[in-house]
Amino acid sequence: MKQINIKALAQELNLSVSTISKALRDSYEISDETKHRVLELAAKLNYTPNPYASSLRGKKSRNIAIVIPEVADSFFSQAINGIESVAKGKGYHVLICLTHENYEHEQAILKEFQSGRVDGVLMSVSSETASGGHIQELIAKEVPVVFFDRALNGVAAARIVTDDFQSGYNATAHLIEQGCRNIAFLGVSSQLSISNDRMAGYRKAMEEKGLPFREVYCSSSPEDNHTLVTDLLRQHGRPDGILASVEKLATSVYQACAELQLSMPADVKLVCFSNLGIAAMLYPSLTTVTQPAFEMGKAAAATLLKLLEKKHTDPSGLDMVIPSELIRRGSSL
Amino acid sequence: MKQINIKALAQELNLSVSTISKALRDSYEISDETKHRVLELAAKLNYTPNPYASSLRGKKSRNIAIVIPEVADSFFSQAINGIESVAKGKGYHVLICLTHENYEHEQAILKEFQSGRVDGVLMSVSSETASGGHIQELIAKEVPVVFFDRALNGVAAARIVTDDFQSGYNATAHLIEQGCRNIAFLGVSSQLSISNDRMAGYRKAMEEKGLPFREVYCSSSPEDNHTLVTDLLRQHGRPDGILASVEKLATSVYQACAELQLSMPADVKLVCFSNLGIAAMLYPSLTTVTQPAFEMGKAAAATLLKLLEKKHTDPSGLDMVIPSELIRRGSSL
DNA sequence: TTTATTTACGAAACCGGTTTCGCTGGAATA
DNA sequence: TATTCCAGCGAAACCGGTTTCGTAAATAAA
Numbered sequence: 001m002k003q004i005n006i007k008a009l010a011q012e013l014n015l016s017v018s019t020i021s022k023a024l025r026d027s028y029e030i031s032d033e034t035k036h037r038v039l040e041l042a043a044k045l046n047y048t049p050n051p052y053a054s055s056l057r058g059k060k061s062r063n064i065a066i067v068i069p070e071v072a073d074s075f076f077s078q079a080i081n082g083i084e085s086v087a088k089g090k091g092y093h094v095l096i097c098l099t100h101e102n103y104e105h106e107q108a109i110l111k112e113f114q115s116g117r118v119d120g121v122l123m124s125v126s127s128e129t130a131s132g133g134h135i136q137e138l139i140a141k142e143v144p145v146v147f148f149d150r151a152l153n154g155v156a157a158a159r160i161v162t163d164d165f166q167s168g169y170n171a172t173a174h175l176i177e178q179g180c181r182n183i184a185f186l187g188v189s190s191q192l193s194i195s196n197d198r199m200a201g202y203r204k205a206m207e208e209k210g211l212p213f214r215e216v217y218c219s220s221s222p223e224d225n226h227t228l229v230t231d232l233l234r235q236h237g238r239p240d241g242i243l244a245s246v247e248k249l250a251t252s253v254y255q256a257c258a259e260l261q262l263s264m265p266a267d268v269k270l271v272c273f274s275n276l277g278i279a280a281m282l283y284p285s286l287t288t289v290t291q292p293a294f295e296m297g298k299a300a301a302a303t304l305l306k307l308l309e310k311k312h313t314d315p316s317g318l319d320m321v322i323p324s325e326l327i328r329r330g331s332s333l
Numbered sequence: 334m335k336q337i338n339i340k341a342l343a344q345e346l347n348l349s350v351s352t353i354s355k356a357l358r359d360s361y362e363i364s365d366e367t368k369h370r371v372l373e374l375a376a377k378l379n380y381t382p383n384p385y386a387s388s389l390r391g392k393k394s395r396n397i398a399i400v401i402p403e404v405a406d407s408f409f410s411q412a413i414n415g416i417e418s419v420a421k422g423k424g425y426h427v428l429i430c431l432t433h434e435n436y437e438h439e440q441a442i443l444k445e446f447q448s449g450r451v452d453g454v455l456m457s458v459s460s461e462t463a464s465g466g467h468i469q470e471l472i473a474k475e476v477p478v479v480f481f482d483r484a485l486n487g488v489a490a491a492r493i494v495t496d497d498f499q500s501g502y503n504a505t506a507h508l509i510e511q512g513c514r515n516i517a518f519l520g521v522s523s524q525l526s527i528s529n530d531r532m533a534g535y536r537k538a539m540e541e542k543g544l545p546f547r548e549v550y551c552s553s554s555p556e557d558n559h560t561l562v563t564d565l566l567r568q569h570g571r572p573d574g575i576l577a578s579v580e581k582l583a584t585s586v587y588q589a590c591a592e593l594q595l596s597m598p599a600d601v602k603l604v605c606f607s608n609l610g611i612a613a614m615l616y617p618s619l620t621t622v623t624q625p626a627f628e629m630g631k632a633a634a635a636t637l638l639k640l641l642e643k644k645h646t647d648p649s650g651l652d653m654v655i656p657s658e659l660i661r662r663g664s665s666l
Numbered sequence: 667t668t669t670a671t672t673t674a675c676g677a678a679a680c681c682g683g684t685t686t687c688g689c690t691g692g693a694a695t696a
Numbered sequence: 697t698a699t700t701c702c703a704g705c706g707a708a709a710c711c712g713g714t715t716t717c718g719t720a721a722a723t724a725a726a
Contacts, residue, residue: 031703
């Protein structure tokens with residue numbers, strides 16, 4: 001099958017390729033009549049412009065990338081929908097790239113973006129990412145980066161996050177109010193902003209009541225996490241409350257409780273940062289800190305487009321904090 | 334920031350651009366010494382080739398697309414991981430495009446692909462898709478298409494599916510075995526292959542026992558589905574068993590049961606096609622037909638790459654059926 | 667020594683749009 | 697009538713790689 005291109009249209013209409021191009025782009029140089037003829041033929045022949053040709057010449061790809069650890073997470077999948085809704089509206093395409101929580105993957109992906117494959121990047125850093133050299137390098141090549149949810153300190157980029165500190169505080173205060181005295185915090189990584197901020201909120205709430213900290217770092221392996229949580233709940237003086245900082249940790253806690261015959265919420269109360277739609281149907285129903293995933297996605301995309309369209313080079317003043325909501329359910333009541 | 338390109342490398346080394354290009358592509362025409370010098374400088378200057386330039390010239394983008402209804406679904410997110418694992422290994426990039434179960438979106442996306450943006454397409458059709466003209470058109474332009482999970486009849490493309498008929502049969506037989514006599518099937522769309530095949534299995538199992546059919550088509554709106562399921566469970570002679578053909582319907586059933594004070598599994602038993610990791614922690618735990626999502630993704634990607642790399646134009650003989658597993662849990666026992 | 671072949675590289679066309687600049691004929695202005 | 701202006705269009709450069717073809721020098725074969 002022959003691809004029909006601008007040259008084919010030009011021949012058919014006895015016009016030059018430049019005229020066709022201008023007509024398609026609605027240039028003022030071309031008469032309405034000619035434009036009309038061109039548009040008509042293009043529609044008739046089902047012409048689709050080659051995006052690579054335009055990108056090559058124009059130095060603009062109209063692609064933006066979403067770089068996230070994984071897609072099998074309700075926060076990210078909802079955020080993707082938010083991003084897409086904004087991007088599609090402005091004629092941008094969205095490239096989803098998964099780091100699988102791996103720093104090398106993340107590096108390789110960003111390195112590739114230096115080629116101009118995308119005009120801008122929305123990212124939530126992997127849990128392994130400790131330094132931001134690869135991100136700085138990309139920004140130096142004038143590819144704007146906007147963090148959403150998981151930001152990296154020390155990198156001068158806009159960040160759209162939720163009120164992690166306050167949410168951590170609120171969730172902990174809620175557990176304390178429900179009678180917990182020995183609350184463990186399940187973090188993800190000592191580098192991750194969300195983990196640290198949520199933990200800081202947890203600490204503040206605990207400190208205010210003079211309660212002791214207990215912090216456990218989980219990995220990205222479900223098996224390891226299961227072991228970790230099981231050990232935590234098996235030890236003498238096991239926690240009577242758990243604040244889990246990411247969604248996937250909920251499963252481990254439910255499983256461990258079931259295996260150890262601990263009842264939730266009687267023996268252990270749980271609050272988890274999560275956007276799971278079926279949190280209410282779990283047994284017991286799960287108390288969640290629910291993030292505004294869709295809104296964060298929309299805001300992040302809008303911010304990136306602002307950076308792309310205006311030469312709004314300065315990312316300062318673009319940061320945004322959208323509050324999460326503590327939804328009290330059976331696991332903590 | 335100046336992008337460094339082949340020309341820059343050429344100038345630096347006093348070589349021609351063609352020599353650089355060949356050296357980078359490890360051509361036999363270039364001496365080992367020159368190759369070495371080129372590679373070294375490229376690494377030093379952090380050279381990243383412009384993908385648009387190569388795609389334009391080579392008529393190959395090394396991009397493949399995943400066209401799916403949505404990403405907030407555990408089957409699709411797991412399948413994506415399977416696809417990605419194969420594609421990345423072969424040096425392909427993955428573009429994820431969401432149709433939101435909308436036919437017009439799907440059409441527009443495929444139309445765009447006629448431009449050569451991607452070399453091949455993996456797709457699960459939207460529930461609204463009744464005819465395959467847009468898919469045929471793409472195939473006519475020599476862009477191979479492989480269906481996974483949701484295939485469309487009448488389109489000559491490879492299809493990687495699970496044993497929908499048998500799974501529907503098994504799930505229904507299981508419900509009958511558990512004492513259900515009045516089992517409703519919740520479908521998605523009368524066009525969708527998975528819905529139809531699963532329903533056919535349901536019908537066969539019901540017929541064998543002389544039990545009456547009851548089939549309800551749900552939409553993609555959670556609110557509408559909630560109303561539908563509530564009405565179904567409120568009516569006189571309400572079903573004592575439900576077979577839900579897609580994951581998101583589970584939520585509606587749980588919710589409706591809770592609101593109507595119906596207890597699962599005593600009043601209503603439920604089996605749902607789902608890949609939810611936390612199915613076991615629901616209340617009651619959810620009996621699922623779990624699809625081999627990751628494997629299906631891998632198989633689909635492998636099939637597409639086969640079509641891309643060899644000129645294996647004929648898609649017949651590439652079809653694959655990977656069985657699902659019925660996992661019996663509390664909602665049906 | 668002459669001819670054939672191989673090695674290693676460069677010049678230039680090419681992919682398909684975009685954009686700059688130049689040209690022409692007719693209308694407007696002086 | 698002479699000059700200016702402008703609408704409308706075309707030729708060609710350009711984006712950054714890839715590939716074909718040509719060629720000079722080195723080597724092998726005759």
